[in-house]
Amino acid sequence: MISTTSGTIVIENEVESVKTKLKLAEIDASMRFPVIFFITSALVWLGIGTTFALIASISLHASHFFPNWEWLTFGRVRSAHLNAMAFGWGNNIVFAVAMWMMVRLCQTKLRFPWLMITAGIFWNIALIVGIAGILLGQLTSVEWLEMPRYVSPILGLSYTMIAIWGIVSFLYRENSHVYVSQWYILAALFWFPWIYIAVQTMVIWFPARGTVQSITNWWFGHNALGLWYTPIGVAAAYYLIPKVLGRPIYSYYLSALGFWTLALFYNWAGVHHLIGGPIPVWLISSGIVASVMMVIPVVVTAINHHLTVVGFFDHVWHSPTLRFVVFGAMSYTLASFLGSAMALREVNVVSHFTHATVAHAHHGIYAFFTMVMFGSIYYIMPRMLKREWPSALLISLHFWFVAVGITLYVLGLTIGGWIQGLEMNNSQIAFIETVKHTIPWLISRSVAGSLMAIGHICFFIHFLWMFMSKKTAGGPTLFKRAGEEVAVK
Amino acid sequence: MELSPYVLVMISLGVLFFTSAILALYWCTKTGQFKDFERGARSIFTAEEPEGMQTDFFPGKKEKIKK
Numbered sequence: 001m002i003s004t005t006s007g008t009i010v011i012e013n014e015v016e017s018v019k020t021k022l023k024l025a026e027i028d029a030s031m032r033f034p035v036i037f038f039i040t041s042a043l044v045w046l047g048i049g050t051t052f053a054l055i056a057s058i059s060l061h062a063s064h065f066f067p068n069w070e071w072l073t074f075g076r077v078r079s080a081h082l083n084a085m086a087f088g089w090g091n092n093i094v095f096a097v098a099m100w101m102m103v104r105l106c107q108t109k110l111r112f113p114w115l116m117i118t119a120g121i122f123w124n125i126a127l128i129v130g131i132a133g134i135l136l137g138q139l140t141s142v143e144w145l146e147m148p149r150y151v152s153p154i155l156g157l158s159y160t161m162i163a164i165w166g167i168v169s170f171l172y173r174e175n176s177h178v179y180v181s182q183w184y185i186l187a188a189l190f191w192f193p194w195i196y197i198a199v200q201t202m203v204i205w206f207p208a209r210g211t212v213q214s215i216t217n218w219w220f221g222h223n224a225l226g227l228w229y230t231p232i233g234v235a236a237a238y239y240l241i242p243k244v245l246g247r248p249i250y251s252y253y254l255s256a257l258g259f260w261t262l263a264l265f266y267n268w269a270g271v272h273h274l275i276g277g278p279i280p281v282w283l284i285s286s287g288i289v290a291s292v293m294m295v296i297p298v299v300v301t302a303i304n305h306h307l308t309v310v311g312f313f314d315h316v317w318h319s320p321t322l323r324f325v326v327f328g329a330m331s332y333t334l335a336s337f338l339g340s341a342m343a344l345r346e347v348n349v350v351s352h353f354t355h356a357t358v359a360h361a362h363h364g365i366y367a368f369f370t371m372v373m374f375g376s377i378y379y380i381m382p383r384m385l386k387r388e389w390p391s392a393l394l395i396s397l398h399f400w401f402v403a404v405g406i407t408l409y410v411l412g413l414t415i416g417g418w419i420q421g422l423e424m425n426n427s428q429i430a431f432i433e434t435v436k437h438t439i440p441w442l443i444s445r446s447v448a449g450s451l452m453a454i455g456h457i458c459f460f461i462h463f464l465w466m467f468m469s470k471k472t473a474g475g476p477t478l479f480k481r482a483g484e485e486v487a488v489k
Numbered sequence: 490m491e492l493s494p495y496v497l498v499m500i501s502l503g504v505l506f507f508t509s510a511i512l513a514l515y516w517c518t519k520t521g522q523f524k525d526f527e528r529g530a531r532s533i534f535t536a537e538e539p540e541g542m543q544t545d546f547f548p549g550k551k552e553k554i555k556k
Contacts, residue, residue: 024537105533177532178522190509198502208495243533246542252526263510319545379545392547 023107028383030110031103034117035384038096039377041124043463045088048131050453052081057449061442071135079146080134086144086224087155088127090369094232095120095162097376098185101239102166105182106173112165119161126154142203142213144221149204156197163189180255184235187263191227195220211279215271222270225364230332231262233369234301236376237329241308244322244379245315250307258300265293272343275352291343298336305329320395324375327403331367335360338414350425355438355445356417359410366452367406374398374459381466390469394462401455409448416441 056078058065066072095116103110110116130147133139139146147155166189170182199220202208208216242249249255271279271287309316309326316322338360342351351357378395382388389395416438423434517523534540 024535107535175532176520177529179529179532194506202495209493212495239533242530243538244543244545246534246538246540246544248530248534248540252530256523256526260514315543318547318550319543320547321545388548390548392549395547 024104027104027107027109030113031100032384034110034113034120035096035100035380037117038092038099038120039381041120042089042092042096042373043460045084045092045127046456047460049081049084049089050449050456052077052084054446054449054453056081057442057446061439061446070137076135076137076139079139080131082144083127083131083134083147085365087147088124088131090229090365091123091159092120093373093377094188094229095123097236097373097380098166098188098232100376100380101181101235102169102185105175105179105239106169107175108169108172111169111172115161115165119158119165122154122158123162126151126158130155140204142217144217144224145199145204149200152200152204156193156200159196160193163193179239180249180252180259181235181239183256183259184231184238187259188228188231188235191223191231195223195227211277214274214277215279215283218273219267219270222273223267225361226262226266226269229365229369230266233328233332233372234258234262236372237301237305237325237332240321240325240372240375240379241305241329244319244325245308245312247308247312250304254300254304258297258304261293261300262297265290265297269294269343272348275343275345275348288343288345292340294336295340298333298340302329302333320389320399321375321379323399324371324378327399328368328370328372328375331363331371335363335368338363350418350421352421354417354421354424355413355441356421359413359417362406362413363410367410371402371406374402381463385466387466387469389462390465391462394458394465398455398458398462401458402452405448405451405455408451409445412441412444412448416444 055066055072056074059072059074059077070076099110099116127147130151133148133151134146138148140149145152166185170186199216202216203213203220207213238249238255268290269287271283272291275284275288277284305326306329309322316326341347342356342360351360378389419441420434420438423429423437424431522529531540538544
């Protein structure tokens with residue numbers, strides 16, 4: 001009798017598993033076209049942004065290296081780089097990864113794909129026009145908002161469409177529990193249109209008077225990183241680390257705490273970009289307090305991610321996704337601590353207006369955000385195309401080139417920027433000398449940037465190769481087949 | 490004192506923003522998002538990609554780990 005009962009249970013379990021299996025495969029299949037569309041456009045922008053980055057970087061230490069064309073001058077190329085990376089690579093990849101996680105976590109098929117795709121097409125067209133505008137010299141003088149004002153309504157509108165899509169698909173969820181990644185995604189979808197439309201209104205369309213403009217500008221500039229790219233990067237880490245290891249997150253309680261403290265503190269921190277500026281001191285002080293309070297969500301997230309992986313570090317070497325995501329999660333901790341430190345007046349008096357700020361920006365947006373997004377692509381693509389990545393070697397090359405590249409980048413510019421800051425504060429040193437002394441560090445940046453560019457090229461080749469390779473049923477990253485078990489310690 | 494129309498707009502937007510945050514927090518507690526953390530942490534696993542199964546490897550490297 002016992003054997004009969006257990007036999008029935010086994011059969012029932014198998015039926016159940018086949019049901020869910022079809023469902024998850026269906027969910028992935030429903031997202032195939034939009035997700036691949038956004039990942040591909042993100043990678044095209046990554047290529048364009050990398051090219052601009054190298055031109056800008058080399059121009060700083062070899063001013064006659066490039067022909068003397070107006071559109072190739074540093075001011076324009078640097079802004080084109082920022083916008084191509086932030087809004088081209090960053091936003092497209094966020095749309096892909098956030099949408100994929102959202103739909104999977106809601107355990108429902110993708111609804112209204114046309115909304116996503118229409119928004120995506122308009123977003124990319126507006127970006128092309130905007131970046132062409134920057135190169136033609138029609139850029140505004142506001143950092144992070146350089147694109148000419150005529151494209152911003154289209155960007156704002158297509159963005160809002162994507163946010164509406166996210167909220168609508170959340171309403172159709174079939175999973176009663178909202179996972180922490182969904183929290184981050186929903187919040188980011190709500191925050192970004194808010195800050196983007198507010199800053200466009202107050203700085204570009206109906207400019208506020210005086211320093212209110214700069215306050216709004218940096219409120220946006222910092223929140224774009226903190227309330228848009230950061231939540232999505234953290235959400236992806238919260239989903240992928242437990243998912244790849246097959247091990248639940250160390251403490252779900254800490255993840256909820258981390259989310260709400262980030263929501264509470266990050267929004268205030270942007271003013272630390274204006275330390276020493278002609279704005280009310282209480283405003284700066286509140287920005288500094290919030291920047292230091294950011295230590296709480298960062299420590300909470302770091303403990304949580306680290307203790308989930310602890311004891312499983314050998315798996316990090318066996319999984320392309322984990323390798324990138326864990327590198328990103330560690331960089332998040334480090335970059336955030338440095339960021340909190342740089343917000344202190346005593347530190348800021350040296351680091352402000354130097355290359356150390358540039359190093360910090362790349363530490364956050366590349367070593368953390370971009371690395372986590374690379375990891376996500378490695379996880380998503382096999383499930384979209386139902387085939388494996390063709391080459392383990394190309395993945396390793398991609399990882400080592402970008403990991404060594406960004407480490408060199410951050411180290412070089414942080415040290416160089418710090419020396420630059422100390423020298424600028426020393427009235428005995430002529431300004432031109434402080435500029436000349438940065439040249440070796442700028443060269444180190446070009447070298448680091450070239451390494452990262454080589455890594456990107458490996459990735460592009462691999463990505464194209466994957467489309468042309470044959471379908472592989474049930475490879476290492478694809479769904480479990482009957483009787484197949486993987487040993488986990 | 491002259492009040493710029495911005496102040497009114499900004500205050501109303503700020504009120505709206507914080508109201509939505511408080512509503513979100515209220516909704517969370519009401520629907521039990523802060524209860525049963527154990528279940529929350531496990532909600533990402535399905536029968537297809539269950540708990541205890543590693544789901545990502547370098548291409549062609551899975552066999553080595555199985556040993």
